[in-house]
Amino acid sequence: MEKRPYDPIASEAKWRSAWAKAGAYTVNLKKAKHPYYGLVMFPYPSGDKLHVGHWYNFAPADSYFRYQRMQGKDVFTPMGFDAFGLPAENYAIKTGIHPDISTKKNVATMIEQLTRMGCMYDWEKMVHTSSSEYYRWTQWLFLQMFGHGLAYKKKGMVNWCPSCQTVLANEQVKEGKCDRCGTDVVQKPLEQWFWKITQYAQRLLDGLKDLEWPSKTKLMQEHWIGRSEGAEVIFDVAHKDLTIPVFTTRVDTIFSAAFVVLAPDHPLVEQLTEEHHRGSVHAYIEDMKKKTEFERTDLSKEKTGVPLGSFAVNPANGKKIPIWIGDFVLAHYGHGAVFGDAHDDRDFIFAKRYNILLTTTIKPDDGRDDGKIRALEECFTGDGILYDSEHFSGLTSTEARKKITAWLEGKGKGRQVVQYRLKDWLVSRQRYWGAPIPVVYDPKGLPHPIPEKHLPWLLPTDVEFKPTGKSPLTESKEFIERTEKIFGKGWRPEFDTMDTFVCSSFYELRYLMEGNKKSFVDRKLEAKWMPVSMYIGGPEHATMHLIYARFVMMALKEFGFVENEEPFKRLVHQGLITNGGAKMSKSKGNVVSPDSFVARHGSDVFRMYLMFMGPFTDGGDWSDTGIKGIDRFVQRVWDMLMSKSAKGVTEDKATLTLIHGTIKRVTESIAGFRFNTAIAALMEFLNGIEKRESISLETAKTFTMLLAPLAPHLSEELWEHLGGKGFVMDQIWPVFDAEHLKSDTMTIVVQVNGKLRASIEVASDAEEAAIIAQAKEEENVKKFLTEPIRKEIYVKGRLVSFVV
């Protein structure tokens, strides 16, 4: 066959236009017989071009989906843009260019770059969340949530960056600082819209067990939801007609309760403060207010508090114990109040600091001396055996918790409860570049949902991009006029927009609708394609996007719009590509652009290089030193297949063994997202045929199919030259034949006292006795068999081990 070097640049352009012309990636969602929904998390269209990190995410994902396609599946891999968000707005503030203009420009650039990668995206189904065709459904979702009582408005604390003059999404707060400018984030009370994700806490937890997700991610969600079983205990207040409910997971320690502590902002503080304590309590609360959330929650600082002067009655033993407020009690967890005792580290330290008298009621059950614990020199926080606890003395902590809870319940002083750490989702943002919340207020200030017929509720354009600290939409004359025109004089629109995580919480459903304006999602298509077969994206979304999307799907199921309750059946996270050990970012100036590498070596080389770096899920530090190796590999593939493959060659046994071994290894590697070892196996095949004159056309074609998911352009070129019909990506993946993997001989390793001394070649069907006998005859083994053999071990097909 012909011999000329492979020109990746020309070849890649040729095949990309051939694929486009053939509509190779367009999926007929209604007619497809073997649906496979392969999804990668859609990117944010930033002004910077795609960097190496994007490639590391998208290209291997595409290789995996190409492999699925060759398994005979109708693979649907759509792509879109998470286009609303703060960066575009900040860019507008800086340059005056409207976010809609900059976003559209960025999207166009990114589509061009993504196409260049050679991925199988079905662009006909593209979504971008900032288009009104899309965000009308974001607004529709809000109305559904509102209609079903899952959206409500209340005053709450939000992260506020004083420098950017805007609220920040949780993910943009890193260690208490603004991710963009490094300013300390403060808490600010604002009236906000929330979605009741907490109502789904248990279902979100239960659903995890059936998901094929990385266990680490499931664990993170589990911790985030934070289920905690315990008891609510009611403390009466002495001489007052008030009660204080507290939450505890250690009701077994109730007999040692020595004080009650409320959060400084607990609603009962004022009523519980005695006259002569008023001064110190107010001073303490004022002091608290001055501190930032970051300072207040600093673990290394000492716990502080002041007594209120009033007393609570321990419902277990009737003892009067002092009521305090303290900075270590959180208002937003449980009831914002705890009882303190000697069996909790924090309470122990607090009591010591303020000389509150403690008693102990739990001793370790491992028989260890508890002198120091009783003497309050040491704090014991484990489960153990109760004492000084009336008729519960002698019980274990576990038994006692059940019995004491039941006993308190009988007295009307307690009950078993479950607490979650998860908080409701704050969805409003004081930003411009987001989906307007579809709510209007009547002249009395009462909120009303905007009727669906007015959707999309358009984002006004007559807005200045100066950060004033107010929602930019308040400036829009058109917005207010529109509202009054439709709803009446004195009516006002909601000026806040929605968190961009709302936009991304259902996009996988909109990909199925191809811009359909009539309905949110077609139930039949949803039942057919959902849940997403394989979802690929970064682990940083573990407790944000991935939990929101699950919540929204559950809610939609309950509303009756979808069949499925979980959006993503399988999930894999790509690793992070760093440069110089640091995450790539514009501000650090360490962003690596793939463009020059792609221009020089082609997309196939670049994507294979990224895959060859190591396991997909590991990521790694960027270095271009090895790219040459892949370049060589590509040329070698071309040279060898073109010069060696020939018609009419009958393949010899060794080559058959080689190619079938390669099929096995490449298949297992790709299926397990280990593209690095898949490429290594292909390289070994080349090394194996290097010395051979020729290989059969059949073998060459098989190799080309194995290469196809990894190097889509090159393999099409090879396929064409080898006389293959159609596209190689439409072929059915080869299956290895175990018969060909069998060899006539096998290598048996011989060990003496665990040390390798020789290896022998024996016939594959040799008997154990014969193999052992042969092993004993090896010169280098004999040498070490000077003493009588105590034991002979034979591991079938692997080794013989002698013990002397």
Place this chain on the structure above:
RNA sequence: GCCGGAGUGGCGGAAUUGGUAGACGCGCACGACUCAAAAUCGUGUGCCGAAAGGCAUUGAGGGUUCGAUUCCCUCCUCCGGCACCA
């Protein structure tokens, strides 16, 4: 502090129902081709040895085993998550 994950040549990494550690690639050295260089090809690449062979070795230390990168215990380092959640 708590919960996960990981530590293997000069470098990226391979190998785990316990069974030849270092596949594959980069880099490096030498050689071929060349006036020369690049590219390409060949050989080598833990240590000692011409070789046969020997020795060491998977973060550190201990244990189980004929045999441990793999299992158990103690510790160190790095990465990720949570962080006063009662």
